[in-house]
Amino acid sequence: MGVDLIFKIAAIGILVAILHTLLDQSGRKEIALMTSIIGLVVVLAVVAREIFKLFESIKTMFQF
Numbered sequence: 609m610g611v612d613l614i615f616k617i618a619a620i621g622i623l624v625a626i627l628h629t630l631l632d633q634s635g636r637k638e639i640a641l642m643t644s645i646i647g648l649v650v651v652l653a654v655v656a657r658e659i660f661k662l663f664e665s666i667k668t669m670f671q672f
Contacts, residue, residue: 613658617651 624647631640 613654616654620647620651620654623647 624644627643628640631637631643
């Protein structure tokens with residue numbers, strides 16, 4: 609967990625922003641919205657996985 613996580617989230621954000629812009633300009637606003645929602649879900653899944661790892665390490669740290 610470090611800078612690579614930030615770069616991964618940023619790459620997903622840039623990709624989703626480009627796709628959203630392209631789809632919005634071509635008149636497919638519904639698909640552009642779905643692309644943004646899917647990108648948000650993917651980023652939330654990545655962050656949730658990292659939070660789970662954090663809680664697991666805290667749990668093992670305080671076990672006796």
